[in-house]
Amino acid sequence: MVDLKKKPFYLNEAAIAWVEKTISGMSEREKIGQLFVHMVGSRDPENIRDVVTTYHPGALRYPNASGEELWEQNAAFQSHSKVPLLIASNCEAGGNGGVKGGTPMACGAAVAAADSPEMAYQVGLLAAREATAVGCNWNFAPIVDILYNWRNTIVQNRAYNNSPEDIIRYANAFRKGVREGGMGDCAKHFPGDGMEENDQHLMLGLCDIDCETWDQTFGKVYQALIDDGVMSIMAGHIALPAYQRKLAGRELSDSEIMPATLSKELITDLLKDKLGFNGLVLTDASHMIGLWHPMERRLQVPTAIAAGCDMFLFSNDQEEDFNYMLEGYRNGIISKERLEDALRRILGMKAALGLHLKQTEGTLMPDKTGLSIIGCDEHKQAARSFADQFITLVKDTQKALPIDINTQKRCKLVFIGGEDSVVGGKLTKGNSEEIKALLTKVLEEKGFEVYSDDMEIKGKMSEFRAKYDFVLVALDVVGFAQYNTVRLKWAKPIDQPWYVRELPTVFVSFAGTNMLIDLTMSRTYINAYMDGEPQIRSFVDKLVGESPFTGRFNDNVWCGRWDTRL
Numbered sequence: 001m002v003d004l005k006k007k008p009f010y011l012n013e014a015a016i017a018w019v020e021k022t023i024s025g026m027s028e029r030e031k032i033g034q035l036f037v038h039m040v041g042s043r044d045p046e047n048i049r050d051v052v053t054t055y056h057p058g059a060l061r062y063p064n065a066s067g068e069e070l071w072e073q074n075a076a077f078q079s080h081s082k083v084p085l086l087i088a089s090n091c092e093a094g095g096n097g098g099v100k101g102g103t104p105m106a107c108g109a110a111v112a113a114a115d116s117p118e119m120a121y122q123v124g125l126l127a128a129r130e131a132t133a134v135g136c137n138w139n140f141a142p143i144v145d146i147l148y149n150w151r152n153t154i155v156q157n158r159a160y161n162n163s164p165e166d167i168i169r170y171a172n173a174f175r176k177g178v179r180e181g182g183m184g185d186c187a188k189h190f191p192g193d194g195m196e197e198n199d200q201h202l203m204l205g206l207c208d209i210d211c212e213t214w215d216q217t218f219g220k221v222y223q224a225l226i227d228d229g230v231m232s233i234m235a236g237h238i239a240l241p242a243y244q245r246k247l248a249g250r251e252l253s254d255s256e257i258m259p260a261t262l263s264k265e266l267i268t269d270l271l272k273d274k275l276g277f278n279g280l281v282l283t284d285a286s287h288m289i290g291l292w293h294p295m296e297r298r299l300q301v302p303t304a305i306a307a308g309c310d311m312f313l314f315s316n317d318q319e320e321d322f323n324y325m326l327e328g329y330r331n332g333i334i335s336k337e338r339l340e341d342a343l344r345r346i347l348g349m350k351a352a353l354g355l356h357l358k359q360t361e362g363t364l365m366p367d368k369t370g371l372s373i374i375g376c377d378e379h380k381q382a383a384r385s386f387a388d389q390f391i392t393l394v395k396d397t398q399k400a401l402p403i404d405i406n407t408q409k410r411c412k413l414v415f416i417g418g419e420d421s422v423v424g425g426k427l428t429k430g431n432s433e434e435i436k437a438l439l440t441k442v443l444e445e446k447g448f449e450v451y452s453d454d455m456e457i458k459g460k461m462s463e464f465r466a467k468y469d470f471v472l473v474a475l476d477v478v479g480f481a482q483y484n485t486v487r488l489k490w491a492k493p494i495d496q497p498w499y500v501r502e503l504p505t506v507f508v509s510f511a512g513t514n515m516l517i518d519l520t521m522s523r524t525y526i527n528a529y530m531d532g533e534p535q536i537r538s539f540v541d542k543l544v545g546e547s548p549f550t551g552r553f554n555d556n557v558w559c560g561r562w563d564t565r566l
Contacts, residue, residue, distance in 0.1 A: 040060055089139055097141075106123050124181065125178070129379075141174065186234050189238060192221075204289075390551045391535070391549060400524045403470055409449055439536050497522075519564070
């Protein structure tokens with residue numbers, strides 16, 4: 001059972017009294033509602049009122065929109081809710097994870113490339129400033145997965161790296177920034193992603209290592225964050241068979257292995273009891289197939305809470321899932337003691353963030369003038385500074401760099417974009433064309449003549465060499481929740497790298513870090529990590545030698561092959 005006086009909430013008697021009084025004053029439906037993190041489907045004021053008064057959610061998350069739209073949305077939700085809402089953003093790498101127009105700053109892999117806890121702190125702080133401007137008070141970050149398997153693309157550039165010690169340094173610095181920025185923090189995805197190449201959005205995830213290895217790796221990271229006071233932890237739809245078997249107290253068949261989100265052994269026995277986590281646990285998004293893998297929906301919903309998760313992230317059908325949770329409580333899947341403990345953790349986090357006091361003061365929502373901080377010049381300048389530190393030259397064995405703008409003005413640009421992504425269970429259109437246009441603009445501003453999509457056949461090599469001075473292959477290979485692993489796709493035969501020995505050819509990835517698996521022919525390869533304007537501008541500066549490459553990399557970039565090093 002939670003102790004609200006202790007880490008991470010440290011509540012005083014008055015705050016604990018508010019928690020207890022609020023719980024005792026709730027109806028059964030209101031208690032059940034607190035367990036849900038609602039995904040906003042409509043910003044219509046009447047719909048917002050109906051959602052709050054009918055389903056009483058404890059928290060909400062939303063699709064990205066402008067600062068003005070989100071401020072109005074969040075203000076409406078808070079105004080109708082008897083209990084102040086936790087409002088979550090996904091600011092893993094900057095304010096753009098919380099609001100459209102927010103500043104992209106540095107993803108996990110970028111922070112590790114710079115080897116800078118100070119950068120991690122600044123990203124957490126500046127992202128929180130932008131997210132709190134629209135009323136957010138909870139950040140679903142940092143990511144503390146460990147990228148042991150280079151084939152894993154779901155956290156390839158979101159995770160820091162494959163060093164538990166590094167991850168602890170960066171994650172705790174990031175958390176400090178988030179908390180100083182006025183938000184609650186959330187480490188994810190327990191018990192740990194990065195061991196395999198498959199994606200829990202599409203199937204059950206596996207962290208298939210023995211207990212001792214887990215203790216020394218993922219367990220070491222989570223213990224350090226718990227000791228440092230992390231407020232919440234997101235459980236992934238990831239199984240940890242060795243520990244589930246060890247803590248079950250009986251022999252388990254393979255078919256009984258569960259994702260952490262449905263495993264009492266992993267959430268209650270391991271995370272809360274063995275590691276001593278006294279904060280709030282929520283599930284990862286409940287539309288992900290890793291949750292649907294073991295049992296039908298009517299059992300998934302209450303079993304997650306019974307296993308020890310305190311909040312359930314999103315709904316398939318709001319009315320149906322609410323009733324499944326209510327039915328699970330009434331028929332004993334969720335005990336009264338487990339429900340009360342979950343409620344104390346939920347309200348305890350709200351009290352620790354001072355939301356109950358802000359509600360009384362009428363300050364749950366910040367002044368609207370604060371929206372000006374979103375994407376402000378100060379934050380953009382910080383992002384440029386970060387990019388200057390983390391962009392990484394992995395190899396240049398052909399000595400193609402720097403490109404001389406005076407003698408190599410004619411740039412043949414080959415742009416390989418990504419595909420649409422699934423976000424919140426819905427297909428979201430990608431922005432590759434926008435990124436391509438931005439890159440072209442920045443190159444032209446630097447003085448290059450940029451030629452793109454101007455060839456249908458190879459033609460004579462002599463004519464090709466006479467027309468261009470160098471080739472830039474820009475990779476923005478992004479994708480989410482459609483493939484277990486995202487690989488480079490040469491959609492147009494003319495774009496395939498037949499030109500690498502004809503002209504100096506530079507490859508740059510603005511997304512995944514381990515693209516060399518598909519680029520063994522490359523001799524110059526750069527990781528830029530992110531595709532925002534600050535990162536693109538910094539890359540072009542480095543391309544022409546105006547700024548040195550200082551980012552570092554680890555052996556994951558070689559993808560376990562000798563020919564990627566050539």
